[in-house]
Amino acid sequence: MTKPLTNMQTRDVEALLHPYTNAVMHREVGAHVIERGEGVYVYDDQGRRFIEGMAGLWCCGLGFGDRELIETAQAQLEKLPYYHLFGGRSHEPAIELAEKIKDLAPGMARVFYQSSGSEANETQIKLAWYYNNAMGRPEKKKIISRVKGYHGVSIVSASLTGLPYNHKSFDLPVDRIHHTATPHHWRGAEPGESEADFSARLAREFDEMIEAEGPDTVAAFIAEPVMGAGGVIAPPEGYFEAITPVLAKHDVLCIADEVICGFGRTGEWFGHQRLGMKPNAISMAKQLTGGYVPLSAVAIDAQMAEVIERHTGEVGIFGHGFTYGGHPLGCAVGSAAIDIYRRRDIPARVRALEPEFQRRLRSYADHPLVGEARGIGLLGALELTPGGTAMFDPVGKVGPYLAMRLLEHGVILRAIGDTLAFCPPMTISEDELDQLFAPIERCLDETLHWATREGMMA
Template sequence: MTVLTNMQTRDVEALLHPYTNAVTLRQTGAHVIESGEGVYVTDADGKRYIEGMAGLWCCGLGFGDAELVDAAKQQLDKLPYYHLFGGRSHEPAIELAERIKDLMPSMARVFYQSSGSEANETQIKLAWYYNNARGRPEKKKIISRVRGYHGVSIVSASLTGLPYNHKSFDLPVDRIHHTSNPHHWREAHEGESERDFSARLAAELEEMILAEGPDTVAAFIAEPVMGAGGVIVPPEGYFEAIMPVLHKYDVLCIADEVICGFARTGEWFGHQKLNMQPTSVSMAKQLTGGYAPLSAVAINQDMADAIEAHSGEIGIFGHGFTYGGHPMGCAVGVAALDIYKRRNILGHVQSIEAGFQRRIRSYADHPLVGEARGIGLLGALELSPGGKAMFDQPGKVGARLAAELVKHGVILRAIGDTLAFCPPMTITEDELEEMFAPIETALDATHHWAKAEGMM
């Protein structure tokens, strides 16, 4: 039995941890991280790890970047807090919005929040408001996807298509529907090509819209690449097949770029990489490099015109957050975008993504791996007892593999029985080698354990 340290005991008596089994945590204790530098973090025992998930998909510029820290300090000295309510503003919020618009010329306005969940919650409120403004009060249903991840607030968790986000929370709420998961390896019919699979999924989406009634469907929301659903890259031709369906029935297209945004996929935004044509975009995480809580929603001119005019009719736009557009967060966001461009982070991702993806796929033939997949600096190993089969006790093998890697100084994330990779985008070739060096050994040890436990 593990003897908890004083800090671990304090932790379990004081905190309720997200996405954690609280009963198990009382036995194992929390893994306490004390510092970070570059692609590394150091725990309370002084052990250093490569942080192969960039925290929670967010520290794209690594840890301890002096420019981002200085940007926060300078803004705190000048204006530590102000808001955007009632027509007030400040320079960091204005400048960051301008920078975002420069990266996405099809967008016209930016609205700030503090998290990706709040951004996607805002997206749905804006879609409803927009349709009311256009005199279409029945056009309110939202279509998300099975295994999509869009947050944990009431509506955003309803958009999320994962069972643990719904179970015992009385979710999803009404108006939210889920269409097919675009995972070709697991969901395609025998012999079905990626393009044929994409065409079938587009047809299923159209069938859902027709069944619900086109006059009742407001928006479709999707991550360009599914993140917390298992790093699922859409099949060839997917968004090219989906977009005409949305246009046909006047359904808004919401791109959730919370994970994919800001160079992660090898383009500035995932929707640009994968030919998605959004009417609005959610951003967070790498918007500030993870150094400050900030999210943003960008909307196109049509939505902006309708929403702004409707606020004039009502007398006020009754939505906003106390910390939405926080001056420190916006200042850090401006500094992060400066760094992305000045250090050519996009070019760096493009220069190393082929090697990163080659390493991911090198494990495809391991007896524990069902599929190896990824795009840009996102990757995943989906574990399986054989072929497309799933383990009888979901999540145990993935957790064991992640724990094996921690022993070797690498932090990755087990999403059920899928091992996810999302390293800081500043990672070098040598650091990539260091991150991947123990993977084979950890897979072998986990495979041996799973066989001994009768799981394979």
């Protein structure tokens, strides 16, 4: 029987529309109200403590309550609480952060700020179109994304996103956006096909897609180094190495969506550096400020920067920008976050923790409910199936049930359909890793029992 809602939960359902939430069900069960955070833990309004195994929403790489970030924010608010970058105005936090981003991402020449990952990827597409207009190629405007890719929820970025819920009832995707195959070897490979052969086949299919669309009409390819909200899918061996020559052959820009993978999450500063991707432009957000302040950024290479800047002289003005793009608070906190990542050598810390994190994750691979255990760096997933690569019918009931069981044991993880995602703060200790994984086996067993009782197992 459903518990009556608390006063806070009643206020919530009468005041808020929640993202990625079934509003009808939410009205019945109520919100889980989080009150404060400390380190890798958050506490709800009932005083219960939870280990935050998703770093919030892939964001809080430095955990909760970092004093240096908080004090940086306080100092910046006292000095310059708001200013903008329109019409040639600037401020030191924006300049300093851009310099640090360029230093971490060799080959990038200019940085352009927004407030969210969606806005960053919306900007990427506008820049690709602007760039090709400046190059005298007005027909070269199509963008190729991937099925299960996640790039945001604004009109164009949601069109780039290759997930059904981002399109249903929103009249999406819009024209000019196309999707190629998901690079998921476990689910997509043909019998006996190696990872390298699978990658080569996807590259051939990608080449054929561009040829069919017309190379003179395809502007850019956008990809996450590791697919996040699509299920934490790392590319198979040789994938980006096979894709890169196809992009070069057809003069197609490569956009790396580093919103989740950036700033150490994979054991390198950026995921593309670990996974062999060669981008012309990079999107970043989330861990850019440790999740403490909304801020995103797009970095572009020298070729794009030179063409775009020259074209502004021809058209008279660069007619794109956001009121809060380059907000001094976000830039100051972002700059401090990068200093902390460097001082603590967070990428090296991730590399040191990765073997144990991935070992623990893969220890569940033989559980009857787990189809695949996968991950890289401090990213991971358990994909739940009724057997083999089959999918549950209906999809999206078993994963949330497991997540709720884990919540009862003090662990917050995210169910993406029937895949359980892991993305703990990069400051997590080995003892805290033990706490994160301690209830997994028991909750898998409980979920298996429930799914069997419900007739959902093969």
